[in-house]
Amino acid sequence: MELSSLNPEQRQAVRTVDGPLLILAGAGTGKTRVITSRVAYMIARGIRPGNILAVTFTNKAAREMQERVKRLVPKRRLTDGNGQAEKPTICTFHSLCVRILRRHITKLGYKKNFVIYDAAEQLGVVRRILSQISLGSRKPDPGAVLSLISRWRNTNSDELVAEDEDLAALAKRLVSTYQQTLKASNAVDFDDLILLVLRLFAECSKALNECRERYHYIMVDEYQDTNHSQFQLVHSLAKTHQNFCVVGDDDQSIYGWRGAEVANLLDLDKHFPDVQVVKLEQNYRSTNSILEAANAVIKNNVQRRAKKLWSDKGAGEPIMLWEFRDDEEEAQALVEEINYNRSIKKIKWREQAILFRTNQQSRPLETALRKAEVRYNLVGGQSFFDRREIRDFVSYLKLFLNPDDDSGLLRIANVPARGLSNTTMEKLLGLSQERGGSVFAVMRDESALGQFQRRTVDSILDFVELVESTNERLNRPIALHSANPLKAWCTAWLDEVELFREIRRMEKDEETAENRVRNIVDLLDSMDPDFVPADRPVPERLHRFLEHISLDRERDEEDEAGDAVTLITVHSCKGLEFPHVFIAGVEDGLIPHARSKVEGTLDEERRLFYVAITRAQKTLAMSHCKNRRKFGEQIPCHPSPFLKEIPEELIVHGNEAEPVSEEEGLDFFANLKASLE
DNA sequence: AGACACAGGTTTTTT
DNA sequence: ACCTGTGTCT
Secondary structure (H helix, E strand, O other), rough: OOOOOOOOOHHHHHOOOOOOOOEEEOOOHHHHHHHHHHHHHHHHHOOHHHEEEEEEOOHHHHHHHHHHHHOOHHHHHHEEEOOOEOOOOOHHHHHHHHHHHHHHHHHHOOOOOOOOOOOHHHHHHHHHHHHHHOOOOOOOOOOHHHHHHHHHOEEEEOOOOOHHHHHHHHHHHHHHHHHHHHHHHEOOOHHHHHHHHHHHHHHHHHHHHHHHHOOOOEEOOOOOOOOOOOOHHHHHHHHOOOOOOEEOOOOHHHOOHHOOOOOHHHHHHHHHOOEEEEEEEEEOOHHHHHHHHHHHHHOOOOOOOOOOOOOOOOOOEEEEEEEOOOOOOOOHHHHHHHHHHHHOOOOOOHHHEEEEEEEHHHHHHHHHHOOOOOOEEEEOOOOHHHHHHHHHHHHHHHHHOOOOOHHHHHOOOOOOOOOHHHHHHHHHHHHHHHHHHHHHHHHHHHHHHHHOOHHHHHHHHHHHHHHHHHHHHHHHHOHHHOOOOHHHHHHHHHHHHOOOHHHHHHHOHHHHHHHHHHHHHHHHHHOOOOOOOOOOOOHHHHHHHHHEEEEEOOOHHHHOOOEEEEEEOOOOOOOOOOOEEEOOOOOOOEEHHHHHHHHHOOOHHHHHHHHHHHEEEEEEEEEEEEEEOOOOOEEEOOOHHHHHHHHHHHHEEOOOOOOOOHHHHHHHHHHHHHHHH
């Protein structure tokens, strides 16, 4: 296999196939290239593709690797002796676990039709638990409790470090109630996916050995982002054969707040004493001015593996630093600069990105962009699957698949209104908790409904009938003749339930109502994808559909091809690169964020800044404001202390007269003329 | 059940 | 400024 296009370190990383290996891959040093080449190299060396496992955090990363591996490996290599396709497993932690649980979850006392709860459903569970117990005058934030519960479940240490000790104690107390509640609903959350596999491995050595046998060569991407249970998962698979390769960068660890433990990377040799280390420092992305700034900033962090990025691209343009009066002026100036780049320097919108720390910073930027009629793409924001009508629809689906799903049931029990008021549902929920079962189990047990009025009992029984008959129709092989069996089944119950009529009734504005209906119809049309074989039964189709939208909320965006400026938070820009980067709001209080001071996470804030800087390929401009609108009022702001860490000679302060070369000046007028014609 | 008013709280996000 | 959740009134 051809490895000559790789640099010596990359080559060494690719060739080290056996035994533990740590690849310290600085930003932009070609780590995806190394991982995919390594997979291809292993296959070329005769390792069976089916024995290779590569784990990522996001579906996007997994998809990209799959495609690149496919391009690198000859087709005949991806077939076993009998002509059967045999591919390496390249997927996220969570989809790996779902694959394993699909086979074994009944061993853990769950039913096969389990559903996966997303963040909103988890939050609902916590809310319900909190409302049941008396907490005196204190009413804790369910979100904070949930995040502590999650952290608690994913750490091995006996103490949970949190500023709020009472809240941490409460979370610790609620962990078991929380777990029982999900279990009674035959539901699992994202943490469960990992934790249940760990439990499976502990309780069933046969399953563990099967997995060890199968995944004989393991790679983990973005290893600095793993939490303790994810570490345990891969460690338990790898500790017998030791073929364990992790790729990561401690300097890009920016998810400590959600449980990532960079110690997994820094202390890898504790668990794998023979680990070999390869450092990738040659950067293929940025100019040296940008890299020097990044190096200068990050070297102020203490606990890190020393790395120094360099490139052969030359110094390039200096870094621009601007000061503005307030965030509105900042937004306007950035938009002007973007359009100046476009008209004079022929730099497309899509080659430019504005990075910011907090989502609320996007507001003035969007306003200015719209005013100047600049197309932009705001990354993140509300997901399609968070829209109310989609949540309702999906809740119905989950409930019909798994009637024990309390979360789905409580959400749609009275949507549209069918005589199941809040009080009724609360009483039913209380009964279910007494019995340790699901709400649906109470509803279908007529002897348990003595306290309700005849009319309410009738409503309850009608609802039970709706769920059971729809569930029965799901399992009856009728719709198989249809080209879209799942859609056909959904259409039938949607008619019966009259959800569309309810949406049109509730929404005053006719256009939004039709939009909501259309969202559901769009989803219906995607429910029977081509890659699901025509002979698959409807329940399996539903299961796969729900699993898919739970694990991969990305929807194919059509307008991605268009020319548009990217607006993105610093967190979500990790892994991306842009020719021209603007970092807005480089201020004390934003980068580093004000809360990081009390939380003592200044290092992570510095890494965040480092990640932002290293996104830039050709030019980098940063700005800060003297005032910024926050929660309705103007607050005075100061430049970020991190700016002082960048050597002065790399920076040109804007707002000082910008020299315009004669050539550019002429160009400007030529373009102006052209645009007027 | 549904409309409205008021309080409280606003970092970062994927699966 | 703005959104979300909760409480009160009809």
